[in-house]
Amino acid sequence: MQEIITALSNGSIYALMALAIGIIYSTTQIINFAHGSVIMIGAMTSYWLLSIFHMNYITAIILAVIINIVLSIVIYKVSVEKLGDLTQNSGWIVTLFGAGIILDNTARMLFGTEPKAYPFLFDGKVIPIFGTKIMVHEIMMILVAVLIGALYQIVMQKTNFGRAVRAVSFRPDTARIMGIRSNRIVLMCFAISGAVAAISGALIAPITFASYTMTYSVGIKAFAAALIGGLGNTRGAFVGGLLLGLIEEIANMIVPGGFVDSISFLIMIIVIIVLPGGILSAKLFNKGELNAEKI
């Protein structure tokens, strides 16, 4: 039972991380390789605000979200905007990776190398359900993830902004003659993605400890979840995230601790070889048939 809850709660956060990657991917068809670092920065800044400045949880997370929004916008401005047509120029793979490296090492210098114990929500209070003790924090992880996922889905489907995002992802130039500033939309998506990353980082940090190495220990799982589920697709992100949570728990039982992540990534690679688009392939943003038109 405890294992299932852990799988669900971790999986929800992986889903949230994958969702944030998908937000950027669906508008620009690029993968933010600095995303792991953005998650880490979200966790580290909120940790600092909590423990050094003794803020309350809500204020700390809100501030961390704001910092992450600014950070994501800077990342876009510095490493992506000038590259031009991103489908032609694959320079973004390297520039975004470089941006991540800058963040990681800056974080290492600022926050030190020691992993820090990050406080649980509600002081780690547990409530007994079905005979096991479950932390309120874990329940919050699931709730927040589901809430954000649902909110994002509603925004995408029902609002002006959501329509514009989908329009930009499908035909950026046509979107522009509707009066949509495609660049602005992309920028907003980077900002939203950063905000979601901050929340997911802050929620998972109590479980993994807060450290600059979260980029590798946690951030990379965001990519695995996104790939397993299907990039740029909300449901895909949740399927991928929860599956990854489950895989980890199962792997935990059968292989030595050090190999758990390897199993997750191995499964990711297998999924890509067998089902290139992920389990729920990204149908919403499928551009397949348009390619021939360009010839």
Add this chain to the structure above:
Amino acid sequence: MPNSLIKANSMQKKYSRIFKMVCAAALLISFVLPLFAGDYYMRLISLIFIYIILAVGYNISAGFSGITSFAFAAHYGVGAYVSAVAITRYNMPFLVGLLAGALASGLVGLVVSLPASKVKHHYLALISIGLLEIVQQILNEWQWFTGGSGGMYIPSWDIFSISLNNFQKYYVIFIIMLFCVVLQRNLMKSRWGRDLIAIKNNEIAAAGVGINYSKYRIAGYFLSSILAGLAGSVYASFSGYLSPDTFNFEFTVFILLMAVVGGEGTLSGPIIGAVFVTFIPMLFNAAPDLKQIVFGALLVILPQVMPAGIAGTIKKYFKEIDNNNYIVEKTEGNEFDIERNVIKNNSEIEDILVVKGLTKRFGGVTAVDGLDMTIKRGTVHSLIGPNGAGKSTTVNMITGIDKPSEGSITFNGKEITGDKFFNLTKKGLSRTYQHVRLFNNLSVVENVAIGGRLFYSYSIIDSIFRTRKMKKEERKSFHEAMEYLKIINLNDKANYDPESLSAGQQKLLELARALYMKPDLLVLDEPCAGLSETETMEFAKIIHKIRNAGISILMIEHHMDLVMEISDYITVIDYGKKIAEGDPASVNTNPVVKTAYLGEGA
């Protein structure tokens, strides 16, 4: 390229002279260095040599095959550990260990690049991060195999039971490095390299000359991971101690930076990159914390301000100045004629292409609707119709780019419906494109020569050792390519970049490439769009020549003067349906056609 045929201009001559001098100097310095340098510098330079091998490997992947990967630290590590285990635990000789390391890394590369045939290449970058993590964990945790985080020792480096000292190690590494650099050059300057460059440049056009791009990508990545594994194996024996920490993210950054600084996709880039990036950290001895941040910043900035790296920028500088004065030596006088080069297909089938009930639906719109069409051998057949009538879609289905929703296509008596584009070229179908698709990283003459890639027979071994067979075939191929350039009057621009040509010349160049594929049926998609009046006239003459040589032509064209003049038969379509067909005169007077073009009331 055969030197007898084309002389470079003065600037390029100067470049190649300087280049040769620098190469000779570098070789000489590397050769005599151990005589002067102390142990420290000898080890450092040896290390640079190893990095050059690694950078060459990465360059073949990222620079030539277009796969950016973060896993090269992992490939390097796999190579190092496998060879170390083979040597220390199984007492294998060094060379076997070297081979085992390289192969192991190659196999890993093969597995992760398998999806290359199905996914966009940035997926591979993502997968490679996963691979890097997996390898990291295995190196740290699998005590029995790797010694875990404590590391692993290789007591000595023996070749044929001689234990090498630093001095000898230096020369062994030097030789292996030279071999890899020459290997890269020979491969990239052969048909394999041109194919890879072509794919990276323009996937669709590459498929158009018959390249199965996913296979090539996988092969390219396989080769580059072998080289990375080789570098790792050499490193293992050279350093004598392996620690998992060597093969981490930081090292990945180092590898990427070598490529970015030196210049991806250039032959000398890896060397320049390895030298620079090894020396950059020395500037940060005082502040090692800053090193990674500066590396990261360089990765962010360089691709934006200097996308071609140091080597690419220098090359561009010498290329762009004074590009106008090529002198071509006179070759033998006899007039080249296309006919001599047409491969006579023994097929006696009169109807070279038969299309039946061809239909294509995109969502709710039917672009082509039950089209029937027959092209007779040796004719110029034009497909005309107003904009949006479905002509391009038809041609895309015939050439295998689009899959028909319904209907059948028979070419030379064989059903080809749904065949892949790159397979059709082998069956004698070649095409040009509405929007020119040339390989801009290849020269004009190479662009033509790649059309003849199906007629090469030399193997990959031939190219590595530049055998006589390879040289002979290359010379022949380029001679013939020059002949095609003469037909389109571009022979004096053989060494140019295609981008420097006018729009009309680019179209002609594309035609020459398609011709060199020696097709039975040549498909031209709006060959004269954007051409001037005189260029169009020139074009008409060439089409006549081609037809007289016995090649059938299917052409989409809007330029009605031209269509009426050179077509033997015309099919007119509108709304995806055939509305008229016949010889030019009857089509021209057909009222239905006029209405389709001008609207009601003509």
Add this chain to the structure above:
Amino acid sequence: MLQVENLTIGYGKTEVVHNISFHVKRGEIITILGANGAGKSTILNTIVGLHQAKQGSIRFQDKEISKNRPDQLVRRGIRLVPEGRQIFPQHSVLENILLGAYIEKNAKKVQTRLQSIFESFPRLEERKNQMGGTLSGGEQQMLAIARALMTDPSLLILDEPSLGLAPIIVGEVFDLLKQISSSGVTVLLVEQMANSALKISDRAYVLETGRIVLEGRGEEIRTNSDIAKAYLGNV
């Protein structure tokens, strides 16, 4: 209303449009005719700000607009109905129309505008929950026009509205344009269906390989044999 002077446009090193000038007066319907590759779409894309001109000026209501972004021009009342309609196939019909009003933040205005659009395009109202991609070609063209009308533009630019449409539908589209024009919208049209377009046009320009070769009143040009020549050759 719109004045284009000495406009030169190119992609990279190649020039596509050479030094052309033309103007559109308030309330007119103007047609630019020309064969494929003559540079028509390039001109329109430059006017609406998708592409930057190399040289020359574009003035709209006496203000220079050649450096403006597309969204600024939409605000000023210039709307383009692009070539090939380019509706969003995976948005519903209603969403497509609402996207047309993206810059209008006043929900009430959007609603009234939507009502009047549905009055003029009852077929779109019937299908408002269908995906855009499932519409027929003619319906898609109506949708593309309706979408552009959502911001009440003063200049409506259409790039080959007849493209790929059956003759009857083409007639419907041109009737619609006539209606739109009589409601006070200036219309600039690029066409290859010369006859149908010229019938409703006040004036027309003929474009050949990036140059304007002929200019005149719609009827005049319609009876001019040079037009037929430009399309069908002089055989």
